[in-house]
Amino acid sequence: MLSPGNSSDCIVGFLDDTYDVYNRLAFINYTAKYNLKHSVRTLSNDHYGTLSATCSLLKDGIVALLGPRTEANSQIVRSVCYSKDIPHIETRWDDNLQKSSFTVNMSPHPEVYSSIIAALVRSKGWKSFALFYDDRSSLSRITGLLKVVWESTIFIKRLDPKNSGNYRPALKEARKNGYTRFVIDCDIDRLSAVLMQALQIGLMVRENSYIITNLDLQTINLEPYKYSETNITGLRMVNPDSEAAIMLADSIHDTQYAYLDGFHEPIRDILSNDIRLETALLMDGLHLLHLALESLPKNTDSCISSSLCYNDLSYHHGATILGSLKMITFNGITGPVKLDNFGCRREFQLDIVELHESGLITVGSWHVENGITYLATGDEKLDNLENNNFTVITTLTAPYGMLKESEKPLSGNDRFEGFAIDIIHELSLIEKFNYTIIIREDKANGDWNNATGQWSGMIGDVLKGVAHLAIADLTITSERKEAVDFTTPFLNLGVSILYRKPTKALPNFFSFAAPFAVEVWMWIGGAYFVTSMSLFIMGRLCPSEWTNPYPCVENPEYLINQFSMKNSFWFMLGSILQQGSEIAPIGYATRMTAGAWWFFTLIMVSTYTANLAAFLTTESSDRPFNDVYDLIKKADKLGIKYGAKAKGATEAFFRGSRNDEFKQVYNYFDAHPDVMVKENHDGVVRADKGHYAFFMESVSIEYEVQRFCRLTQVGEMLDDKGYGIAMIKNATYRHRLNTALLKLQENGKIMELKRKWWEERRGGGQCGTERKTDEAPPLTLKHVGGVFWVTVGGTAVAILLVFLEMLAYILKKSVRHKKPFWIEVREEFKFYFKCRGLVKPVRYLEHTANESRSPMTGENRIEQLPDKRGSEQKDEDINYEFLPDIANMKS
Ligand code: GLU
DSSP: OOOOSSTTOEEEEEEESSSSHHHHHTTSOHHHHHOEEEEEEEOOSOHHHHHHHHHHHHHTTOSEEEOOOSHHHHHHHHHHHHHHTOOEEEOSOOOOOOOOTTEEEOSBOHHHHHHHHHHHHHHTTOSEEEEEEOSHHHHHHHHHHHTTTTTSEEEEEEOOTTTTTOOHHHHHHHHHTTOOEEEEEOOHHHHHHHHHHHHHTTOOSTTOEEEEOOTTGGGSOOGGGTTSOOEEEEEESSOTTSHHHHHHHHHHHHHHHHHHGGGTOOOOOOOGGGOOHHHHHHHHHHHHHHHHHTTSOOOTTTTOOOOOTTSSOOOTTHHHHHHHHHHOOEEETTEEEOOOTTSOBOOOEEEEEEEETTEEEEEEEEETTTEEEEOOOSSSOOSOOTTOEEEEEEOOOTTTSEEOOOSSOOOGGGGEESHHHHHHHHHHHHHTOEEEEEEOTTOOOOOEETTTTEEOHHHHHHHHTSOSEEOSSOBOOHHHHHHSEEOSOSEEEOEEEEEEOOEEOOOOTTGGGTTBOHHHHHHHHHHHHHHHHHHHHHHHHOGGGEEOSOTTOSSOSEEEESOOHHHHHHHHHHHHTTOOOSOOOOSHHHHHHHHHHHHHHHHHHHHHHHHHHHHHHSOOEEOSOSSHHHHHHHHHHHTOEEEOBTTSHHHHHHHHOOSHHHHHHHHHHHHOGGGOBSSHHHHHHHHHHSSEEEEEEHHHHHHHTTTOTTEEEESOOSOOEEEOOEEOTTOTTHHHHHHHHHHHHHTTHHHHHHHIIIIISTTTTTTOOOOOOOOOOOBOHHHHHHHHHHHHHHHHHHHHHHHHHHHHHHHHHHHHHTOOHHHHHHHHHHHHTTOOOSEEEOBOOHHHHTOEEOTTTOOEEOOOOOOTTOTTSOOSSOOBOOOTTHHHHHO
């Protein structure tokens, strides 16, 4: 016996006559969720026992009673509840439509359900079919079908449970009569055996079709029939992917552990797919009761009933609770819950499912207003999507899908907001379809699992028919495209790196050299050396550079040259440092060389100055790495880890890449599972802490860097792809959705939504728009190569000129001395290639040789000039020559 602990605890009674569902569910802690306490009585099959169990519950002060499940027991409980004003909630299939006024039933109304089965058969256009049923409750479901009799030929046969589970004779008879379409209505515990026997006798073939009326079809093992190509259609009231169903599965699982703990029995995981309709109805019934109790006044005695079987009292709030039970509507595990004035459930929603290789797929739905609507999946394209009901799955990944922040409790689609949610909403406005958003809690977008041979995440959900559409940051990849269809992309992106912003670098000691790249400095050095050497050589070769050291002496004894090696280098250095020197070239060739160098100097110095200014005004930064290649090389040395979202498109990109470096990234992921994160947000938080580079998609990076101001994108995008909406292959609505998406793109709606969610909402624009302070890049040879070529060109012209000048001079000399030209050439070159000595003796003609002019007095003197190589050596080779024009040329 149980008594209410305090005024807010209401006790609800359970009558369990199967030692099954209710008994197990009784261990779920309702108190936390519903503020209800439970009191359970187990029933045997005698009426007196039922009556005394009900009366004993009344003693506990129950405010409502749930159960039992069998009809015989139910009659007694109903009449007790009716006489004591105790609201009574049933979940069983009730084909006895006479109800007492204190009983409500959560299961679909038999009349309505029967008409749905008839509509389903009619929608398939079946003109003849075999109908198998198994008990009396079956009959109430198939009465609707019997109305189809006049349109069709029906073969009706009972699957007699007394036949020790052998249904083959009935099935064979239908086959013998040539039936290929079958409607099967039987208890879920027998359904597996019926289908298995149909398979055994060869009735599960491509040509055959089945309609299964039992609403628990998804709870049995359909694996053996998946590949038979038989068309198996069923109806489903529990959406195994609804949040409530998943939660329920979890709590049943925990409960079983608690329940069975003492027995140490191993139990398998309960999945939301295993939830039978009656369990779901019970949970929805409790939820409804909980909501109804909210309507009670907050008195201390509201939740206590003092009516007993053997007194005259009845529960004075019973009628209020009952009224509320019939008024309240909500979205439960079994879809929209709404009871009519008689406590019957006539308004509900069903999914029409079909068995495919990937499992049960939703192909349509039934709704009280629209009747049966199919989401056709053939080759035809739908002309419009008006009134189609789509289930849209998404993940709570910012900014694509998020929970709305609101003080008021929200329900349905209203609970969510975000970029993807807005896109679906806009599409629904254009195409006028209805949609229900469901959430994939684990944020898995979809990855192929080799071990299970199945797709996980939202892609798996689309394939299993859990949802018609999947939208989020769902990347279109070639692998996914083989399994599902995508709309055209609504956002374009590529993989990039999210990392901490670089710190500002201290100015470099050699920052003055920064304007030019090292190679340019080297080339400048090379150019300086080569041009100085050219000037030196040309100075020697160029006759005009040999000048009279004493301009007043008309016939000097020797000539001098200013371009020694030292002077040549000094002259060039003076030019490039813009200081000049006292040396001035005289010959055409040397002037040409000097001109080319000055031009080079002018351009290089101005370029250097300009770029230096740019360098001094921008701050350089300490980037640990500049791109993915850099990261791979330096990661170890810098102690940087890198990762991506596990089982996402980014990981798949590296896994499938042929690029060696990218393969290396994947191998690293593989070897270090700790670097992978479950969802993008985890990666972002980790990157923000430092020493972690997160491979992420560029649009998502764009979103995060506006909120995490220490983060930035590093490097370019590594690939080019897009986000799309996924749906099953050859979906007839794909074309319409594509057209609607294109419209949204063309009218700028998508960009508008992107701006809204990226920049304006939820902390957008927090970090401000970063001023682009790109560091000035050092100038490379590509930028200044032309100047070098001009210098080379100038020097080349100078070389040509020097040879011309020299040849003219030698020619003139050979004529004057009447000596063969080549001998003169040889003599000249002999002198030049000594490569030393900047004094050139002068040869004069015989008739003038004896007349020497004193440099001091101007008087003519006959004198043998000392030989520079030694006075004692007689030089027969040298004839001192008179060159009247030398002095003039000097200027
Ligand atoms: N958009 C990715 C996907 O569809 C998830 C994020 C990622 O892998 O970077 O799987």
